[in-house]
Amino acid sequence: MQFTSPEAEQRYDALLTVGAGLVVALDFDGTLSPIVDDPEQAHIHPDAGDVLVELAGKVLAVAVVTGRPARQVLDLGGLEEIGDAVAAAGKELYVFGQYGNERWSSSRRTIVGPRPPQGLATFLRELPRTLRAADAADAYVEDKGLAVAVHTRRMPDPESAFARLLPVLSEQAEAHDLVVEPGRNVVEVRSGGMDKGLVVERLITQLGAKGLLFAGDDLGDVDAFETVTAYAGEGLPTLLVCSASDEQSALVPLSDVVVPGPAGVLALLRDLARRLP
Template sequence: MRFPTREGQDRYDAIVRVAPRTVVGLDFDGTLSPIVEDPAQAHIHPDAAQVLVELAQEVAAIAVITGRPARQALDLGGLEEVGDALEAAGKELFVFGQYGNERWSSGRRRIMGGRPPRGLATFERDLPRALRTAGAADAYVEDKGLAVAVHTRRLADPDGAFDRLLPPLRELAHRHGLVLEPGRAVIEVRSPGSHKGLVVDRLAAVLDAEGFVFAGDDLGDVEAFEAVAALGEQGLATLRVCSASNEQSALIDLSDVVVRGPDGVLDLLRTLAGDARVRRLG
């Protein structure tokens, strides 16, 4: 665990002081699960369930906020079982899928979601031609129901294919009234007007939070980091955690603490749970 500045350490200490009124938000891929070539195999870190249950004893709520469909996150993370454990402890687990377009909680046990955005079907119709033109016809296309993700990780030159695809897919998304979200060897296209920052704002307000922690690893987490920073300006204790990797460093300059991948995230959450417990017990 590395604090880039003394302010980061101070922010961590402030979170410990208000831990019982703190919401912890976590990205999934690259934060709770390692990045793998096949997105369908991105299972949660083997220690994550235990750490989340321990942390839940000390904080107000835990939320997984991901670009994945909520059902995928629930299955790959075993999060329904985690939710059972949190409910038994009188706490609640929230899962927000597809950047907040889908919602699940351990209290309601039902995925609430919207309809596919206008323009997505015609975007998918035009996508194969765009892939061929960019020399990336073999890119893996993941249909998320409310979004489409184009993965270049399996290609011979994933970085080169990503760079070639970004401009034409951005133009194609714009033409169909959609927005593009670049990530680690993946380009996602979805409806405008939804992002993780809105979920952060909603959770902080609904749960009357006095503190907010968010951990993420990628460009799709920038809005969440910005929303957490805004909460700090409003007087909440806040902590932004970057799950750093060799592939992506976009969040480092926005972070209060930098850790190394899911292992580092879980180490930090263990430490937070332990420090909060010591303070609670006096």
């Protein structure tokens, strides 16, 4: 792992003093699972289960905070089975899907979430015409129930298609009182009022966290990084981990540690688990 400053290395050492009061929050795509062309095949890294169970035994709680639907990430991550092992150790695994609009935990075992936002159905009906007008009719559309994600990764020139679509979809979303969440060659349209920063705030306040580590890889994690930074300014021990890639570097300037993708994230978490008391 690569620390971004001497102060960042000191923040990592400070986390070790927090011990059982530490909450670890992790993005899924690009952080626990590799980025792939087909989002339905983004399975969790094969080492993740063992690492998360080992880590959960040393900290207050582990949470997966993702833009994906909770049901989808539970299946792709094998998180129900991991949750069983975490619960057997007397600890808790949380999953916050769709930027915190859906919630699941290893103790309650049910997904709780709201109805789809008003305007989303109309946005979805209008989407094919919008894509054709932006010369992006071949974009892959993923209906998440509470959101719609438009992926350009499979297109001949993903970056150009993304650049054309972002302003068009942003305008269309605003017309239906929806918000846009850009990511790696994907534009997600969803309801406002919830983001990963709010999830982090609730984890800290509701669990009484004595410290927090957050790991992410993409623009959708910026809200969480900014919230963690604010708590660090108030004296809470924190660590921000960027799962870096050639595609996205927005989080690097905000991070304490930069690691090479999911394998690097898991190596850091394994090191943390083994150094915690």
